[in-house]
Amino acid sequence: MPQIQLTGIQKRFTVYERPEGKWPLLRGAFIRHARQVQALDSVSFSVEEGEMVGYIGPNGAGKSTTVKIMSGILTPDAGKCVIMGRVPWRQRVDHVSRIGVVFGQRSQLWWDVPVNDSFDLLRDIYDIRPASYAVRRDELCAALDLGGLLKTPARQLSLGQRMRCELAAALLHSPRILFLDEPTIGLDSVSKLALRAFLKEENQKSGVTVLLTTHDMDDIQALCRRVMVIGRGRLLYDGGLAVMLECYAAREGQDIDEIIAEMYRDMELGEE
Amino acid sequence: MRRSLKFRPLLKACFSLFRIETAESLQYRAAAIAGASIGIFWGLIEITVYTVFFLFADRNEAALSLPQVVSYCWLHQCLFGFFSMNIDSEILAKINNGDVGVELCRPLDLYFHWFSKTAGKRIGRFWWRGIITAAVALLMPAGYRLGAPDSSWVPGFCLFLISIGAAFLLCTSFGMLITAIRMGITWGEGPANMLFLLSLVLSGAYLPLQLWPDAWQGFLFFQPFAGNFDLPIRMYVGSLSPGGGAAAIGIQLTWTAVFIASGRVIMKRKLRNIIVQGG
Ligand SMILES: Nc1ncnc2c1ncn2[C@@H]1O[C@H](COP(=O)(O)OP(=O)(O)O)[C@@H](O)[C@H]1O
Ligand SMILES: [Mg+2]
Numbered sequence: 253m254p255q256i257q258l259t260g261i262q263k264r265f266t267v268y269e270r271p272e273g274k275w276p277l278l279r280g281a282f283i284r285h286a287r288q289v290q291a292l293d294s295v296s297f298s299v300e301e302g303e304m305v306g307y308i309g310p311n312g313a314g315k316s317t318t319v320k321i322m323s324g325i326l327t328p329d330a331g332k333c334v335i336m337g338r339v340p341w342r343q344r345v346d347h348v349s350r351i352g353v354v355f356g357q358r359s360q361l362w363w364d365v366p367v368n369d370s371f372d373l374l375r376d377i378y379d380i381r382p383a384s385y386a387v388r389r390d391e392l393c394a395a396l397d398l399g400g401l402l403k404t405p406a407r408q409l410s411l412g413q414r415m416r417c418e419l420a421a422a423l424l425h426s427p428r429i430l431f432l433d434e435p436t437i438g439l440d441s442v443s444k445l446a447l448r449a450f451l452k453e454e455n456q457k458s459g460v461t462v463l464l465t466t467h468d469m470d471d472i473q474a475l476c477r478r479v480m481v482i483g484r485g486r487l488l489y490d491g492g493l494a495v496m497l498e499c500y501a502a503r504e505g506q507d508i509d510e511i512i513a514e515m516y517r518d519m520e521l522g523e524e
Numbered sequence: 525m526r527r528s529l530k531f532r533p534l535l536k537a538c539f540s541l542f543r544i545e546t547a548e549s550l551q552y553r554a555a556a557i558a559g560a561s562i563g564i565f566w567g568l569i570e571i572t573v574y575t576v577f578f579l580f581a582d583r584n585e586a587a588l589s590l591p592q593v594v595s596y597c598w599l600h601q602c603l604f605g606f607f608s609m610n611i612d613s614e615i616l617a618k619i620n621n622g623d624v625g626v627e628l629c630r631p632l633d634l635y636f637h638w639f640s641k642t643a644g645k646r647i648g649r650f651w652w653r654g655i656i657t658a659a660v661a662l663l664m665p666a667g668y669r670l671g672a673p674d675s676s677w678v679p680g681f682c683l684f685l686i687s688i689g690a691a692f693l694l695c696t697s698f699g700m701l702i703t704a705i706r707m708g709i710t711w712g713e714g715p716a717n718m719l720f721l722l723s724l725v726l727s728g729a730y731l732p733l734q735l736w737p738d739a740w741q742g743f744l745f746f747q748p749f750a751g752n753f754d755l756p757i758r759m760y761v762g763s764l765s766p767g768g769g770a771a772a773i774g775i776q777l778t779w780t781a782v783f784i785a786s787g788r789v790i791m792k793r794k795l796r797n798i799i800v801q802g803g
Contacts (some may be wrong), residue, residue, distance in 0.1 A: 290751075318627060322629075323625075323629055324628070324629075325624075325625045325628040325629060326625075327796070344628065345631045345632070345633070346631070348628070348629050348630060348631045349631035353626075353629045355625075358622075358623055358625075358626050359626070360626045360629065362544070363614075364548055365544055365548060369544055372540070373537075373540050373541065373544060376536050376537040376539075377537040377540075377541040377630055377631065377632050378631060379536070379537070380535035445651075
């Protein structure tokens with residue numbers, strides 16, 4: 253049984269829109285148009301323990317929705333999802349104590365308190381034994397170079413510093429799976445390189461499974477042998493990165509972003 | 525087996541959250557001094573109004589004497605830090621911008637997570653404000669001074685202290701109930717604010733409940749919000765029999781339990797179909 257298995261996952265959102273035409277503001281006060289958005293349309297895949305998988309697709313493709321479902325914080329309309337023998341949204345508390353999640357656009361550190369206090373809090377929340385906690389924290393601090401940041405409140409950190417702290421926070425309890433939703437968004441090159449190096453090492457050392465969504469193809473190229481491409485809620489490709497690039501490379505020495513853009517065009521995935 | 529084992533980590537985690545928020549809010553001394561100043565200002569105005577009122581009213585009619593009312597006003601200002609007219613701003617922001625999702629990524633019951641947080645903040649806010657107000661109130665000239673606790677029955681003071689603890693839990697659990705009701709709702713703050721205002725009026729903040737019409741006293745004693753300030757203060761000023769004190773604490777704890785249970789049920793229901801916004 254694979255560590256992560258999704259079968260036929262469906263998720264639909266209802267979005268309310270203001271009516272178009274004349275006096276949209278005024279009419280909007282009385283009528284709302286409800287529209288259904290199929291965020292995920294029968295998505296199925298499985299991931300084995302220790303894999304590093306890139307999950308890519310244009311904006312609005314359904315990547316974050318998939319990550320939320322796998323993290324147990326969103327319930328799909330239909331389909332099966334079993335991760336380490338559990339159904340995430342049904343056994344949420346058990347499930348999340350064994351995974352780590354980082355959302356690049358949100359912070360999970362306590363905003364006003366020093367990073368170190370956040371870590372201590374996580375120790376209590378995840379019920380980590382003090383001895384192993386100290387070892388793990390020092391290990392992560394060394395690997396991510398957090399030494400100087402521990403006394404700073406999270407809100408005073410730069411984006412790159414914060415992201416390193418977020419990563420440490422997500423790994424303190426030594427989860428078996430790590431979900432990263434656009435972790436490199438907004439980071440400068442130095443921070444990106446540091447993050448990649450760290451993830452690679454962490455995956456090799458502890459065998460943690462990593463599922464990574466990103467728009468930065470260099471992240472994928474540096475880390476993942478396997479990619480999954482999603483567009484308009486459907487899984488369009490699942491396989492080796494090299495094979496995919498070969499398929500879509502029009503000419504020698506083409507930039508990877510160009511290849512991906514070509515592929516999206518070929519799959520008729522514009523931005524919506 | 526796992527269920528029973530989990531209780532201790534939950535307690536520990538909640539206590540950590542509580543402690544960290546308390547420590548955090550204790551740092552805001554300027555806010556505490558501002559809060560205390562406003563409280564003292566209000567206390568003085570209230571006392572002046574009551575003094576005039578008692579001067580012209582038929583004294584034998586009132587259930588409370590003037591000195592008792594003066595102490596009531598001060599104690600109410602001291603305890604006011606427990607109470608909040610708003611949903612915790614940090615939690616409200618999380619509800620509105622979808623950061624609830626991040627909170628749900630933690631292996632922790634969301635209700636108790638937020639309860640501990642809110643409680644910690646309130647204790648921190650209460651602490652300085654309460655102490656400063658009490659100190660000033662004790663130094664006031666006669667006629668405006670916070671009186672000594674009712675000494676006719678010594679255990680009464682212990683009951684008063686217990687009752688303050690219960691009042692704190694009661695205020696916090698009510699705030700959490702409103703928070704749970706507010707979740708996943710897009711129509712804004714109006715109804716929540718009205719509920720808070722209602723609870724404030726019924727907790728005796730504008731007029732001590734014992735000065736309300738006699739016919740209402742039964743209802744006022746048993747309704748949930750008397751426990752916010754009025755019941756503990758009655759124990760201090762001695763307008764409640766010792767037996768009544770135990771009953772009052774019973775009422776406070778009962779309503780706390782009701783608020784916690786209903787808040788949890790509502791939050792659980794909301795979480796089932798909450799949509800985590802943004803991505
Ligand atoms: N809370 C929501 N309410 C309504 N529509 C949503 C919500 N979350 C996501 N969507 C829609 O679902 C689709 C997929 O979104 P998402 O998974 O966030 O995309 P991605 O992360 O790949 O950019 C988009 O069309 C988006 O508009
Ligand atoms: Mg996204």
